Amino acid sequence: MKNIPEQCEVCPVNKQARLVRLGVDLSNYDFAIALAGNPNVGKSTVFNSLTGLRQHTGNWPGKTVVRAEGGYSYDNKRYKVVDLPGTYSLLSTSSDEEVARDFILFGKPDVTVIVVDATRVERNMNLVLQVLQITDRAVVCLNLIDEAERHGIKIDERQLMRELGVPVVPVIARTGEGVPTLLRNIADVATGAFVCRPRRGWTESGSLKKAVDTLAEKIGNEFPGLPNVRWVALRLLEGDQRIIDAIRSGELTSLAERAELQKKGDTQYVAAS
Amino acid sequence: MSPRHEEILHTADMLRWELGEQFHDRTVEALYGDAAQIAKKAVIMPGKKTRLNFERTLDHLVTNRWTGFPLMFLLLAIVFWITIEGANVPSALLADVFLDSLYPMLKSFGENIGLPWWLNGLLFDGMYLAMAWVVSVMLPPMAIFFPLFTLAEDFGYLPRVAFNLDSMFRKSGAHGKQALTMAMGYGCNAAAIISTRIIDSPRERLIAILTNNFAICNGRWPTQILIATIFVGALAPAHLSGLVSSLAVVTVVLIGIFFTFLVSWGLSKTLLKGEASFFSLELPPYRPPRIWQTLYTSVIDRTLIVLWRAVVWALPAGAVIWLVSNIHIGGVSLAEHAVNAFDPFGILIGLNGVILLAYIIAIPANEIVIPTVLMLTVLVTKVAGVGSGAGVMFELDSELATAEVLRTGGWTLLTGVNLMLFSLLHNPCSTTLYTIYKETGSAKWTTLSAVIPLGIAFVVCFVVAVVFSAIGLT
Numbered sequence: 001m002k003n004i005p006e007q008c009e010v011c012p013v014n015k016q017a018r019l020v021r022l023g024v025d026l027s028n029y030d031f032a033i034a035l036a037g038n039p040n041v042g043k044s045t046v047f048n049s050l051t052g053l054r055q056h057t058g059n060w061p062g063k064t065v066v067r068a069e070g071g072y073s074y075d076n077k078r079y080k081v082v083d084l085p086g087t088y089s090l091l092s093t094s095s096d097e098e099v100a101r102d103f104i105l106f107g108k109p110d111v112t113v114i115v116v117d118a119t120r121v122e123r124n125m126n127l128v129l130q131v132l133q134i135t136d137r138a139v140v141c142l143n144l145i146d147e148a149e150r151h152g153i154k155i156d157e158r159q160l161m162r163e164l165g166v167p168v169v170p171v172i173a174r175t176g177e178g179v180p181t182l183l184r185n186i187a188d189v190a191t192g193a194f195v196c197r198p199r200r201g202w203t204e205s206g207s208l209k210k211a212v213d214t215l216a217e218k219i220g221n222e223f224p225g226l227p228n229v230r231w232v233a234l235r236l237l238e239g240d241q242r243i244i245d246a247i248r249s250g251e252l253t254s255l256a257e258r259a260e261l262q263k264k265g266d267t268q269y270v271a272a273s
Numbered sequence: 274m275s276p277r278h279e280e281i282l283h284t285a286d287m288l289r290w291e292l293g294e295q296f297h298d299r300t301v302e303a304l305y306g307d308a309a310q311i312a313k314k315a316v317i318m319p320g321k322k323t324r325l326n327f328e329r330t331l332d333h334l335v336t337n338r339w340t341g342f343p344l345m346f347l348l349l350a351i352v353f354w355i356t357i358e359g360a361n362v363p364s365a366l367l368a369d370v371f372l373d374s375l376y377p378m379l380k381s382f383g384e385n386i387g388l389p390w391w392l393n394g395l396l397f398d399g400m401y402l403a404m405a406w407v408v409s410v411m412l413p414p415m416a417i418f419f420p421l422f423t424l425a426e427d428f429g430y431l432p433r434v435a436f437n438l439d440s441m442f443r444k445s446g447a448h449g450k451q452a453l454t455m456a457m458g459y460g461c462n463a464a465a466i467i468s469t470r471i472i473d474s475p476r477e478r479l480i481a482i483l484t485n486n487f488a489i490c491n492g493r494w495p496t497q498i499l500i501a502t503i504f505v506g507a508l509a510p511a512h513l514s515g516l517v518s519s520l521a522v523v524t525v526v527l528i529g530i531f532f533t534f535l536v537s538w539g540l541s542k543t544l545l546k547g548e549a550s551f552f553s554l555e556l557p558p559y560r561p562p563r564i565w566q567t568l569y570t571s572v573i574d575r576t577l578i579v580l581w582r583a584v585v586w587a588l589p590a591g592a593v594i595w596l597v598s599n600i601h602i603g604g605v606s607l608a609e610h611a612v613n614a615f616d617p618f619g620i621l622i623g624l625n626g627v628i629l630l631a632y633i634i635a636i637p638a639n640e641i642v643i644p645t646v647l648m649l650t651v652l653v654t655k656v657a658g659v660g661s662g663a664g665v666m667f668e669l670d671s672e673l674a675t676a677e678v679l680r681t682g683g684w685t686l687l688t689g690v691n692l693m694l695f696s697l698l699h700n701p702c703s704t705t706l707y708t709i710y711k712e713t714g715s716a717k718w719t720t721l722s723a724v725i726p727l728g729i730a731f732v733v734c735f736v737v738a739v740v741f742s743a744i745g746l747t
Contacts, residue, residue, distance in 0.1 A: 040557045091301065096471075119558065121316045125308035147558065152319025160315040174563060202307035207299050211288045218281050236285035237296060247278050 021052025039086030225260030403591025446541025458488030504689030623738030
């Protein structure tokens with residue numbers, strides 16, 4: 001009988017057992033996770049249930065003004081979690097959108113977790129699609145599914161996953177339901193065990209396609225390995241000064257180089273495991 | 274910088290020119306179209322929108338022009354009433370432990386191990402008592418008020434308040450989100466100053482910072498509640514006094530909101546000219562509040578952190594109080610010298626020298642104003658039978674006894690009313706000022722954020738004093 005607890009701890013079904021909340025201990029982390037999402041979808045609640053911190057949560061948009069950071073350890077890997085301010089989009093440039101956008105692009109998180117309000121999927125998809133243009137390492141965390149259920153809304157998360165090309169995990173962050181699955185999926189994307197194929201088709205709609213194609217080809221030739229060529233093209237066409245500066249300063253070059261290295265690393269990891 | 278990079282940028286410029294101004298709209302259109310398509314495939318919406326009816330009715334009530342404000346004040350009054358009524362018992366209990374039992378033990382312990390009288394006095398009569406007073410007076414109201422406030426926040430009521438106040442803030446040239454930072458100020462002004470980061474425009478953010486002080490922070494609640502009970506509640510029959518006292522506190526809150534608008538308006542017409550910018554505020558769905566979690570986080574995070582800060586500041590302040598009462602020049606203590614010097618100006622504005630001195634000593638933390646006031650009053654008026662000597666802060670057994678001491682010290686209804694107003698309007702505490710300095714990075718705005726409220730406090734108290742004497746109420 002003595003070894004039963006040990007059995008439980010190594011059993012893949014008991015995933016929660018492998019979560020160690022690290023609070024603000026961010027030393028020697030292996031992966032960096034960004035939490036993005038619309039305002040008031042429960043990002044801070046997800047953040048708290050991952051890190052064990054008690055970042056103040058409140059039912060009003062715009063509550064998180066300071067970027068919060070925390071950590072957890074899962075499956076012997078240490079993760080740093082950054083809670084970004086909630087934004088509806090990354091297209092305009094108000095200061096909170098810039099903080100979120102810059103971190104996802106230049107902060108180079110290993111995984112971006114996009115928290116989505118299950119009662120407002122359509123509107124939340126706008127941000128999801130924009131984030132998926134920037135990064136191909138994302139997990140969608142479908143929060144508040146209890147509330148959606150209460151309102152009679154049903155979500156086919158497998159269908160959503162097929163449409164988006166990234167893992168979709170339904171959770172109730174307030175009670176912690178679904179968090180173990182979320183952790184597993186974050187780990188899979190971070191280690192490269194799961195390779196995302198993010199949906200990016202909307203930049204190919206009729207009137208945009210030609211211009212984006214032309215520019216993206218040039219950018220792709222200059223920055224091989226850059227994971228978000230079409231998005232950079234889109235931003236340049238909008239005249240986004242931050243991206244123009246990033247090209248001039250060489251910031252984008254180093255971003256592309258790092259992405260390429262990461263890709264190689266991943267194949268090695270997959271091969272090894 | 275490479276010429277190929279320049280070429281990319283050049284191509285982008287050319288293409289942008291060709292695409293014309295509608296490019297942004299087309300991007301958004303494509304994005305929204307795709308989002309809608311995904312949602313259509315993966316989400317099954319309910320046939321009937323039954324659940325929305327309840328929320329809609331509730332929203333109609335709480336954001337309605339006619340019912341929204343009365344409901345807001347009713348809710349506020351209920352919260353204060355629960356706080357006032359509920360805090361008495363635990364306050365007395367804590368005072369029992371800290372002051373009646375522990376304090377004499379500590380004193381005799383000090384004597385037994387042979388501490389010199391002055392060190393014994395400084396440590397236990399000054400520092401320990403200041404800390405004990407802060408804990409027994411502040412902890413119970415905070416432990417009741419913060420969870421109630423957090424429950425309302427968790428439920429989704431705060432954005433509705435912002436929604437109600439938005440048009441008024443806009444009319445006074447400020448940002449609608451200032452309603453949210455103001456609400457934070459009722460907890461702690463220093464935290465609220467940081468929360469003004471949600472306001473993008475620097476002009477409107479400064480207005481929000483400069484006027485945040487008019488939201489009574491938790492350090493000032495005990496003062497408001499105690500003085501309202503002693504001087505205003507006492508005017509009503511016993512069974513109504515709790516209700517009357519809470520209404521008096523609500524009135525002070527309303528006066529604070531009035532000054533928030535007035536000063537915002539004044540600033541947006543003079544020092545910080547400009548138009549209010551627009552923003553969209555989403556009314557989030559109502560959510561059933563998580564009672565236990567809320568209790569836990571608001572007690573651990575808010576209450577204990579604020580309490581800890583108060584204790585940290587109370588220790589040196591207690592030492593200062595003891596010192597100024599025990600260092601004598603020409604046979605009279607420093608405290609008495611200062612009180613006598615402040616008295617003429619204090620009485621002119623319907624306060625007195627004791628209150629002004631107390632506010633100077635208590636700059637680090639508003640929480641210790643009342644104990645300091647009591648101690649100085651006893652010292653100056655030499656009331657027989659209460660207190661335990663110079664510079665000893667004490668807890669009086671009942672509000673009646675507190676009232677007795679204050680009346681002997683020459684306090685009237687006017688002094689009580691003006692102390693409440695002064696506590697509402699005066700300069701922010703040193704922590705808040707330091708936060709303002711850090712956030713604005715400007716000595717000028719930090720100074721203004723102290724000088725403007727202080728000036729208003731003096732003027733308002735003076736006017737009230739004149740009105741009182743005109744109608745013969747003093």
